[in-house]
Amino acid sequence: MKYVILIHSNPQPWGHPTGDYLAAYQELPDDVRKRLDAEFEQVMSELQANGELIGGEALGDPAAARLYRWEDGSPLASDGPYSEAKEHLAGFFLIDVENQARAEEVAAKFAGPGETVELRPTMWPGGDDQ
């Protein structure tokens, strides 16, 4: 089953890994931060070794986005960011795992203070006829 893990964040300044630029993350005691970092490294290499990780990307600053809106029958381009929301899409991972429980276990490891991690199933081109 495929899922995307979406990292919604607002690092200041924009940068990756996002935790390095999030006050809430930087304020954590050293040992806690080290533990979180190690856990993340661990789950990433696990995903890789198991063949569960399909891919992922870190995204550029939302200010670097170009937006296209339909106006009078043609696309009209403008500069980002897309919204004034507190958090923006900062990166995503695509995973293929055995079940929902495993997906949730993985997604939880991506969570950190100061940002929101969203786990979404992908749609697949099949179905049951019962």
Added chain:
Amino acid sequence: MVQRILADVWRREAPHVLGALLRRYGDLGDCEDAAQEAAEAATSQWPIGGVPDNPRAWLIRVASRRLIDRARADSARARREALDLARRPDDGGVAPGADEVPATEVDDTLRLLFLCCHPALSRPSQVALSLRAVAGLSVEQIAAAYLVPVRTMTQRLSRARTTLRGAGARFAMPPDEELAARVAAVLDVCHLVFTEGYTRTSGETLVDVELAEEAIRLTRQVHVALPDHDEVTGGLALMLLTHARLPARTDSAGDLVPLAEQDRSRWRRDLIAEGVALLEQILPRGHVGRYQIQAAIAAVHAEASTYQATDWMQISVLYDMLSRVAPAPSVTLNHAVAVAMAHGATVGLALLDPLLTDPAMRRHHRVYAVRAHLLELNGDVEAAAEHYRRAAQLTTSLPEQRYLNRRLRQLGRRWT
């Protein structure tokens, strides 16, 4: 043309070539690599020199040579193994002569499946390894079939081989006390491959292998190896009876057609006849497992001229049996549908109540889809609409989502 012959020969011979190598040299990963290199050598040499009289012996000979070469180049430990290997006669005779009944053939396939479905591996790894080693599919084909990049599938396979190595898994029949569980695992893997293939609707992706047919081919081989294993026979019957519906389960636009609306004249009578014949052999023997019961249910559907004419009483009895032999939420769901058709929607709905509080099922779309159907049957349009909407939100199947949204729209039209 030679390419095509080569591909066919390879698919047929892969498990036997691997079996012969594994008997002499234990490591699955090394043997697979060597067999792959032999297949590549065949690709370049057969078009020029022609297909050898005994392709299997040729492939085994070439692969063995590669194994010896590699072992010689490897560590001292590996060197000892190579010497051991070289000391044995170079038996191209591992391949049977023309007059020999290939009794080891069926055993090879079965042993290889036992190895690939070793309990140390996760189900997806068992599936991938079986398709690679036993069905002889390329990594590219398996990756395409499971809609993942080749790199991901390669990682999965090499991780699986490492796990097997670590678990000390061997190319051998499991001990008697493990046999039942190991056969069950093999059968589950075959069924999983089948389901993956069968539930995929065509049109969205281009896959050059038919997973459902691969699964049937594998299960047939297990059936030949274990002809008296009733659950294996039942599993094969289930796949045949289900596969018979394939031509009717999608419409011309590639959208899913539910069982209730399928054009039954398009069902494959040959597969139905074969499945029913298998069932008639085993059902009288009495000890029925879940695959046999599911096959019996599929047979009752197959024999009904219309959805309405289905013997729902019999199907609800069979689901009742199934819910005792192999209880699962999906069984409860189908049981509820059958009971609703046999005894009325209210009775069916009552069966579903426990699932609503089951945390694992609370977010499962089928609970809501089935409830929506039964509520609609009961004339409770408002509640049905709410359930269709919830089911459409929760499903991850594109054709199912389109179907559920269509039902919702139709309901709305009648409602207003």
